Amino acid sequence: MPPKAAKGEYIETDTGNKISRRSNIHGTQHIILGGKTVIQTDAVIRGDLYRLPGAHPSSSSSTTGDSGEPTPAPAPAAPNTPSVAVSIGRYSYVSKQAVLRPPSRLHRGVHSFYPLKIGDHVFIGERAVVEAASVGNHVHIGCDAVVGSMAILKDFAYVLDGAVIPPGMVVPSWCVVGGAPARIVGEVGEGYGVEGAEGGLARERYRLVGR
Amino acid sequence: MSRPFPYTYISCPCVERPVSDPSRKKETSPRKGSSQPAPEINDNDDEEEEKDFDPRSPRANFSLYPPEQLLYCEDCHQIKCPRCITEEIVCWYCPSCLFETPSSMVRSEGNRCARNCFSCPICTAPLAVSTLENVSGSGSQQGPWVLSCGYCMWTTLDIGIKFDKPTNIRNQLSKMTESSRGRQMSRAYGDLKSPLSPLATAYSTVDGPEVPPDDGKPPADEDPAVLGPDARFAALKAFYRNQLSETSASPNDPLGTDFGAGFSSPGALNRIMSLYTSSTLSGLYGGNSKKSKPKPLMMREAQTASEGLKLAASDAEDTIIQRMASDDCGWEGLASSEQRVFQFPEARFVEDLLPLPTLLRTKRSKRCKSCKHILVKPEFKPQSTRFRIRLIALSYIPLTTIRPLAVSPSSGVTSSTTLLAAPTPDLNALQPLQPIQILLTLKNHMFDPVRVTLGTPSVTPGAVATKVTILCPQFDIGANSDVWDEALQASNPADQRSSRSGLTGGYEKVAEAGKVWDKGRNWTTVVLEVVPGLLERKTGTLNTKEKKDEEDAKDARHARDATSDGGWSDSDENETTPPPGHGLGLETQSSPAPAQPDEDVLEIPVFVRMEWDSENQMEQPVAKGKPEMVKRELAYWMVLGVGRIEY
Known part of the structure; x- marks a missing residue:
């Protein structure tokens, strides 16, 4: 496609997102990008897997009606607001062929999706599959890593290449996880995340894209 | 967690200065240098030049740390690596529920x-x-x-x-x-x-x-x-x-x-x-x-189930x-x-x-081992990522970034093609004997301007002799002014970018000896000219012991990179797959593998000495009213991992 190539590989939005024309983004109305986010070629973002507005209130009403006690239902969204499937913060970077998919869970017989929240300055490596419930700021997810459903990666977590984070795992801040299933294998240094150093290269990375 | 190219490691000076032996008179590393007279500095320099840092020596590899892991003690005026600190537990928390x-x-x-x-x-x-x-x-x-x-x-x-x-x-x-x-x-x-x-x-x-x-x-x-x-x-x-x-x-x-x-x-x-x-x-x-001491009773073993016998x-x-x-x-x-x-x-x-x-984890505060000053003190709460005290080396030593300069073909290629597709050399396959230029940027994070002197052995140690020349070994870096200035500075980022990318306008910039390549408010870029050495195939010169040492050291570095203090001992992490050809004997001439693992990695040791004038702190016993300017000096070796030489 020579004409497209002449237009440039990336679409730059008003808020500075650089999105590859060859990325596969589904359900764009359910995706929020915080700005200055890079989405590279063949990255897949499944915004179409949002929580159905009909599914959740029925299940929640049934449970509250039956049990009668305040069961801790995780984050019941208001039914009127358009549900967000994926939200990504600023200066985050989705590499080639990475897959972002909202987590799902079988909750009282109802299979429903939950939003995938990704923070700022997050790096997601090539061919990584992310199904986390939340990914904090300054998180590094290595190439070929798999982040299981409903996992939580806190700020400054570091996922080594090829790690498989089992579903529901919580990775605390500053921890390095690796292996399959992933375990905490160490901690990053205190200087991790300083601008310009390891973990703080998001702005530089953004700047170099598309140039 | 071996890093991709290019990377920087910094050698903590403690490797030459045993912590356990403070009575040692002769210090080979110029450590404090707060107000050292010039000749002494030169002395130290000469000593340093006598023994260049060898990033391949097994011992040196244990002192090399990624810069973000290093701390800085303001009392000792020295870089502190994880070996130079003590830790104290601030709190225990469960990594799963974070309580x-x-x-x-x-x-x-x-x-x-x-x-x-x-x-x-x-x-x-x-x-x-x-x-x-x-x-x-x-x-x-x-x-x-x-x-x-x-x-x-x-x-x-x-x-x-x-x-x-x-x-x-x-x-x-x-x-x-x-x-x-x-x-x-x-x-x-x-x-x-x-x-x-x-x-x-x-x-x-x-x-x-x-x-x-x-x-x-x-x-x-x-x-x-x-x-x-x-x-x-x-x-x-x-x-x-x-x-x-x-x-x-x-x-x-x-x-x-x-x-x-x-x-x-x-x-x-x-x-x-x-x-x-x-x-x-x-x-x-x-x-x-x-006399009053009775005959001691004999100890016996457990005899009943209630005593724990099974x-x-x-x-x-x-x-x-x-x-x-x-x-x-x-x-x-x-x-x-x-x-x-x-x-x-x-x-x-x-x-x-x-x-x-689940095994609990800890948050720990860190102290300097020699002066007991606290270097890192995290917030008490497990979920917090903030620090009350955090003296990291990155806010003192210049932040080093390296970037290959686009290859400038000496033969007559039109400038338009070089502009469009100026090929940067592939760092994973550097061509031997083909000179490349590397931009070495040092960014100052201190509020004082710094004078930096770089030194490097002209030929890298190790089996592969790579020639390295720093075109401008001595330069200044400006002070890091406050954030507002930076914001104002960033208002014309286009100009900054273009100058940094090495292509100013239509003509191509040429690296000159003795001149800095580029300079910003608090950063300076100089050019390193590197001629990667020819990788000799299967010379039988290295005996196996040397090889083993080196391999151990490499392993140690990888293991340290993923500092394995986790609750689980991960056996997978420790397994390093031997590279192809390893262990097959050095005599096999046909195999194209390098003689020893990672021999083809081009690592350049660079000695950095920085001098700056800073306000005298309270701890100095100079009883004068106004803050006196003190000359400070810090010197360390760093290792630039440039790339892998193709063979």
């Missing part, structure tokens, strides 16, 4: 999460509490609950355990495991107290200060397997404690309680007192104490072997050694494995 555990509870209950956090005994993944009643609506959520692993699909149903309520699973489990195994509920001290806790010992002292208990209690009033492993441990410990205190009852026996001094504080006190009395008093008053059944091993050999056990039914490490010793089969409460 804090008070340290008193850690001491009494052990360092495992007391809530619902468990890890899978099969695969170590975290277990989730889930209900068996998965029907919607009708269930009212009263169904039995199980722990299930989302990774290997193991559940506690596999070992026949269900829970009545989804909370306080740890207690439920401990009750079940004690009772379900045909053992009655362990007595007072058995309910999963940490066996090392002082509380447990306090318990056991209460019920056992009496004379040998073999006649106090009927020996086998219960069946012999009455105690669970934890209770048995506590019983045994109590028993031996009593034995120790009884057999060393005489206070004049200074060595009697040596063995037990660690865990019986009365015994320790006895021992200390007896040291004084036996040495001084007995010396003063003659031998009365010797007699192995005579056919125990036979039954185990038969179970192993039976068809329904098989290879899958046996617990692996990794799984058994964390279980009770008698767990041999997969059915014996219990879910493991």
Whole structure:
């Protein structure tokens, strides 16, 4: 496609997102990008897997009606607001062929999706599959890593290449996880995340894209 | 976590200065240099030049750290690596539920999460509490609950355990495991107290200060397997404690309680007192104490089940072997050694494995080992990522970034093509003997301008001789002014970018010797000219020992990169696959692999010396009213990992 190539590989939005024309983004109305986010070629973002507005209130009403006690239902969204499937913060970077998919869970017989929240300055490596419930700021997810459903990666977590984070795992801040299933294998240094150093290269990375 | 090219490692100067030996007079590293006269600096310099830093030496590899792991002590004016600091625990928290555990509870209950956090005994993944009643609506959520692993699909149903309520699973489990195994509920001290806790010992002292208990209690009033492993441990410990205190009852026996001094504080006190009395008093008053010393009782071993004795059944091993050999056990039914490490010793089969409460982690503050000043103090709360004190080296030493300069073809290629597709050299396949230029940017984070002198051996150490020239070895970096200035500076970023990319306008910039390549407010870029050496194939010059050393060092560095202080020892991490051709012998001329692993990695040692004037701090004993400017100096070796030479 020579004409497209002449237009440039990336679409730059008003808020500075650089999105590859060859990325596969589904359900764009359910995706929020915080700005200055890079989405590279063949990255897949499944915004179409949002929580159905009909599914959740029925299940929640049934449970509250039956049990009668305040069961801790995780984050019941208001039914009127358009549900967000994926939200990504600023200066985050989705590499080639990475897959972002909202987590799902079988909750009282109802299979429903939950939003995938990704923070700022997050790096997601090539061919990584992310199904986390939340990914904090300054998180590094290595190439070929798999982040299981409903996992939580806190700020400054570091996922080594090829790690498989089992579903529901919580990775605390500053921890390095690796292996399959992933375990905490160490901690990053205190200087991790300083601008310009390891973990703080998001702005530089953004700047170099598309140039 | 080996880094991709290009990378920078910094050698902590402590490698040349043994911490344990402060009396050493001659310091080879120019460490403090707060107000050193110039000739002395030169002296140090000469010394440094005598022995260049070799990034390939096995010893040096242990001192190389990524810059973000290094701290800086403002009192010692020195870089501090993890070897130069001490750590103190700020708080304990569970990595799974992120709740804090008070340290008193850690001491009494052990360092495992007391809530619902468990890890899978099969695969170590975290277990989730889930209900068996998965029907919607009708269930009212009263169904039995199980722990299930989302990774290997193991559940506690596999070992026949269900829970009545989804909370306080740890207690439920401990009750079940004690009772379900045909053992009655362990007595007072058995309910999963940490066996090392002082509380447990306090318990056991209460019920056992009496004379040998073999006649106090009927020996086998219960069946012999009455105690669970934890209770048995506590019983045994109590028993031996009593034995120790009884057999060393005489206070004049200074060595009697040596063995037990660690865990019986009365015994320790006895021992200390007896040291004084036996040495001084007995010396003063003659031998009365010797006469009064009774014959020490013999220590005996545990004899009853209540004392913690467990007699192995005579056919125990036979039954185990038969179970192993039976068809329904098989290879899958046996617990692996990794799984058994964390279980009770008698767990041999997969059915014996219990879910493991998650090990707690710590937040730690860090102190300088030599001056005890605090370098890192995180916020107390486990979830917080902020620090009260954080003196990292990155805010003092210049931040180093390296970038290959686009290859400028010396032959006549039109500038338009170079502009469009100026090929940057592939760092993973550097062409030997083909010069490349590398932009070395140093960014100052201090509020004082810094004068930097770089030095490098003209030929890199190691088997592959790469020629390195720093075109401008001495330069200044501006001060890091405040953020507002930076914001104003960034208002014309386009100009900055273009200058940084090395293409100013239409013409191509040419690196000149003695001139900095580019300069910004607080950063300076110089050019390194590198001629990668020719990789010799399979010269038999390196003996195997050298090779092994180097490999060990590499392993150590990789292991350190992923500082393995995690609760689990990850065996996968430590396995480094030997590179192709390794171990096949050096004589195989046909194999195209390099003579030793990572020999083709181009690492350039660079000596950095920075000088700056800073305001005198309070600790200097110069009693003058106004702040005096003091010349400071810091010097260290760093290693630039440029790339891999193609062969």
